[in-house]
Amino acid sequence: MPSVADWNVFMDSGSRKTSSLVFSLFYFCAAGAFADTDKAAGAVARAAELAAIRAKHDKLEREVAATLRLRQEELRKERGVKTSDSGFRDTGSNASYGAKTHLQHASHWAYEGETGPTRWGKLNPAWAKCDSGTRQSPIDIRDGIQVDLEPVAFDYKMSSFNVLDNGHTIQVNVGAGNRITLTGRTYELVQFHFHRPSEEKVDGRGFEMVAHLVHKDDEGRIAVVAVLIESGNPHGLIQTVWNNLPLEKLDPLVPGISFDVNQLLPQRREYYTYMGSLTTPPCNEGVLWIVLKEPIQVSRQQIAIFARLYSMNARPVQASSGRLIKESN
Numbered sequence: 001m002p003s004v005a006d007w008n009v010f011m012d013s014g015s016r017k018t019s020s021l022v023f024s025l026f027y028f029c030a031a032g033a034f035a036d037t038d039k040a041a042g043a044v045a046r047a048a049e050l051a052a053i054r055a056k057h058d059k060l061e062r063e064v065a066a067t068l069r070l071r072q073e074e075l076r077k078e079r080g081v082k083t084s085d086s087g088f089r090d091t092g093s094n095a096s097y098g099a100k101t102h103l104q105h106a107s108h109w110a111y112e113g114e115t116g117p118t119r120w121g122k123l124n125p126a127w128a129k130c131d132s133g134t135r136q137s138p139i140d141i142r143d144g145i146q147v148d149l150e151p152v153a154f155d156y157k158m159s160s161f162n163v164l165d166n167g168h169t170i171q172v173n174v175g176a177g178n179r180i181t182l183t184g185r186t187y188e189l190v191q192f193h194f195h196r197p198s199e200e201k202v203d204g205r206g207f208e209m210v211a212h213l214v215h216k217d218d219e220g221r222i223a224v225v226a227v228l229i230e231s232g233n234p235h236g237l238i239q240t241v242w243n244n245l246p247l248e249k250l251d252p253l254v255p256g257i258s259f260d261v262n263q264l265l266p267q268r269r270e271y272y273t274y275m276g277s278l279t280t281p282p283c284n285e286g287v288l289w290i291v292l293k294e295p296i297q298v299s300r301q302q303i304a305i306f307a308r309l310y311s312m313n314a315r316p317v318q319a320s321s322g323r324l325i326k327e328s329n
């Protein structure tokens with residue numbers, strides 16, 4: 001799923017404000033405490049460092065806000081066109097209706113129909129990679145080379161979260177501090193979201209659903225851990241998410257509880273890995289995919305709840321074009 005912008009949306013504004021406050025306090029203390037002492041130089045350096053962190057943090061906040069505004073705008077246009085379709089058109093001429101429809105098509109995408117996956121690359125020049133890319137996701141994972149793969153070091157913990165219906169999926173934005181480390185790089189978990197059915201296939205076999213755990217490193221590189229989902233026993237964390245589904249699209253529900261992100265992972269951590277892309281517009285490439293081999297189970301009823309909201313939100317598999325796929329022994 002979602003657009004690069006969507007993937008950036010994370011953390012509820014409450015926790016961001018709290019961390020801003022913490023930064024401010026820390027900044028104030030660090031700058032004040034050592035004034036007029038021989039440690040002043042160190043304090044100044046530390047203050048500069050903190051100011052840089054603040055600036056980075058504020059930039060991120062602005063990006064998140066801009067993203068939400070964009071998506072809200074997109075949704076408003078969508079609703080506007082629907083209103084026109086139902087004949088409730090008071091002022092618009094045919095010409096302006098046409099322009100509006102065009103605009104809507106330029107900014108909206110779907111999983112079927114004329115804004116479906118085969119059209120994504122033509123809907124917006126910025127999404128051309130969806131058509132022209134040769135390292136797109138998802139793929140049918142087969143013929144991987146079996147090697148001793150370094151285990152992914154999962155460092156997940158109890159976290160605050162909020163639940164967002166972004167119009168393409170249910171996305172759970174997770175509080176800071178959940179990380180994975182792989183080949184010397186550390187990526188922070190930003191959000192996870194769901195597809196039904198699974199986007200990825202393994203030797204031609206699809207799964208009931210998949211959860212995509214989206215991580216980013218300091219330089220903005222994306223690593224996605226895919227957790228395949230089959231039907232079976234009810235799943236505690238999934239139930240917690242479903243219990244907190246928001247009533248309105250783009251209006252996140254911020255529960256006053258935490259969950260343990262580790263619950264999302266299967267027991268065994270063997271995986272497939274390959275280089276691919278975002279599976280939604282703009283289909284940017286350079287995404288590191290880590291697909292865990294062992295699925296987790298959720299109940300039929302839990303799958304049915306997601307299906308009520310999104311019965312089909314999976315991009316079809318893309319050509320693997322000779323890409324190297326590695327898999328744990």
Ligand SMILES: [Zn+2]
Nearest residue numbers: 001002212279
């Ligand atoms: Zn996804």
